[in-house]
Amino acid sequence: MRNLCLLGLAISLASPSVWAQTPTAPLPPKDVFVADLMKQMTEAEKIGQLRLISIATDMPRELIRKEIAAGHIGGTFNSVTRDENRPMQDAAMRSRLKIPMFFAYDVIHGHRTIFPISLGLAASWDMDAIAQSGRVSAQEASADGIDMTFAPMVDIARDPRWGRTSEGFGEDTYLVSRIADVMVKAYQGLSPALPGNIMASVKHFALYGAVEGGRDYNIVDMSPTRMFQDYLPPYHAAIKAGAGGVMVALNSINGVPATSNMWLMQDLLRKDWGFKGVAISDHGAIIELIKHGVAKDNREAAKLAIKAGIDMSMNDKAYGEELPGLLKSGEVPQSDLDNAVREVLGAKYDMGLFADPYLRIGKAEDDPADTNAENRLHRQEARDVARKSLVLLKNNNQTLPLKKQTRIALVGPLANSKVDMLGSWSGAGVPAQSVTVYEGLQKAMGQQGSVTYARGANISDDPKIAEYLNHINTGGIDVNNDPRPAQTMIDEAVKAAQHADVVVAVVGESRGMSHESSSRTSLDIPDSQRALISALKATGKPLVLVLMNGRPLSIEQEQAHADAVLETWFSGTEGGNAIADVLFGDYNPSGKLPITFPRSVGQIPSYYSHLSIGRPFTPGKPGNYTSQYFDAENSPLYPFGYGLSYTDFSLSPFTLSSKTLKPGGTLTASVTVKNTGKRDGETVVQLYLRDVTASMARPVKELKNFEKVMLKAGEQKVVRFTLSEDDLKFYNAQLKYAAEPGEFDVQIGLDSQNVQQNSFELL
């Protein structure tokens, strides 16, 4: 975060306004300015401001421009260059009141330069690295004339069947909330009104990650305590960090769709949290109120949504077509319309667009000749962040790092896939610019060793899956299956393995498998690739699995076959180089899982911070009537917070500065972390708390703080965590947020499972 200001201002401030009457004179304060403008607006112009149109829809551009010039559109999304946006802003400048448009886009984990998917960013546990990805995204998007991103996506995900698990930052409330804060500040910088910064629109409000069965768009049914305790804080953190926008979720919450949910949108968001920005529906969500079964037609849907406080309607016709009649009949009072318009204009003011509508679009003569030019990318930053996101899950007998003089058999359908390296939601990223594992290894090794590549298997042999994956990717073919028989491909890979010193198998999911609408009933690696892994194991050669995936996978068998396992998510434009850095030990892996890896899909939900229960699992006699599955182990495959390094770290017994904590006071937990191995490296010291006895069951542990520490070989450092009453507060059964006196356990470890414990009492 250190360089936010400098980075923000690094982009040229010189883009003279053609709109403002006196460019140098500051505008009146927002409320005065907006109120004055609204006095001049007709009802049709007001309604127009509430329409957010997708450029990718079938409305021709010419018609869009005509509509803008007539004052009938407030903003668009899905255009990604200055010269696409400029004619639309020009059209707005021809409109009666010259109200500028804003241009939004899904800048989720990078823009032209793609960073690791959000789940991978979270795995870095490195707030500076995450901020870096956000800053670069903002700069690149701003330089392409984009004013707002539909991000950060901070939906807590505890059911990895949900394909959008990849888009969020994992299962943990504290970690996701910290990242929400960092991301909003990184996108918006000192102010979203400055060029180089863009406005953040946090999503999906609310609880979208808890869709029943992990099936996308399904209902959410959740107790209020769980909402407030676990799922809502990340959105709140983003809003407290100043997010100018909120995108409203597609799901219902306890029967009431978020899009028509007065409690959610009015009581919680506006009144309790004091949100003053713009609330945007998700794509077509207003009309979907009919399918939810709470509106009988578009008219009623529009009425419900505007009453709930949805300011902008994303890509559906409901507001444009229905609000005139609803206002005329008095079913929607003028004040509802005005409230929505005020927020839209306020957001435009905050984005700096009234001061200069061309703030980010700039002048035509300054447009880049090639928007995808290499010199517009931030490769070094992407490589740096990507290697921090990789998680070493297993490393028997120091299989890794590899020597560069090695003969490597590189196999797997993902080993040389440029498109998959980018992950989902990487719309402005160019696959041809991404570095595959094959390319990364070759480059790192030069003439020193050799890489023999054999595909070995298709992503899946099920033609329906390939068809599905190619269908959801509107940009082109995502999965290009090799037509050879599966056994021929395996034989070829086995032959390569037999002639190699080590096998590196890049396996997992294609990017479309972890995407919107891509929910799965299984967390397995597809059978085609499992058969490949078994055949490789049978060669007896050391086997390194490089996983690419956007959700935890159930890899109990595959990891047992492997000598080493590296989780790489979808690591972005520089993924192949970053993975090579780790495989060869040019970077010592330091990532930690931001989400639990279950042994099987049947263990879901498998998050670590579950509430205490009356009969917790106690190993012992079979059928001992404690909470377990009798047909599998109870523990996860890899716990939350887990990740290895090429060096070893030890933690000293930790001390608490006091055995009691007075309300209003603080207490310090101190622990010495030592690098006991032979390489320099980083680890994450994690602090968890447990409220032992309270008025209601509390989590067995909850992350409350962490520190990522860099230590040279042999070096040690004391890490101190300060605890205050605030860290002990929770929402009780009456939704009162308070700490209750009594005993608390403090647990400190390098993952969530392997911890040491001390306790204190809150007086």
Ligand code: NOJ
């Ligand atoms: C629908 C998705 O749910 C949302 O996350 C995204 O921002 C919009 N489409 C716009 O692309």
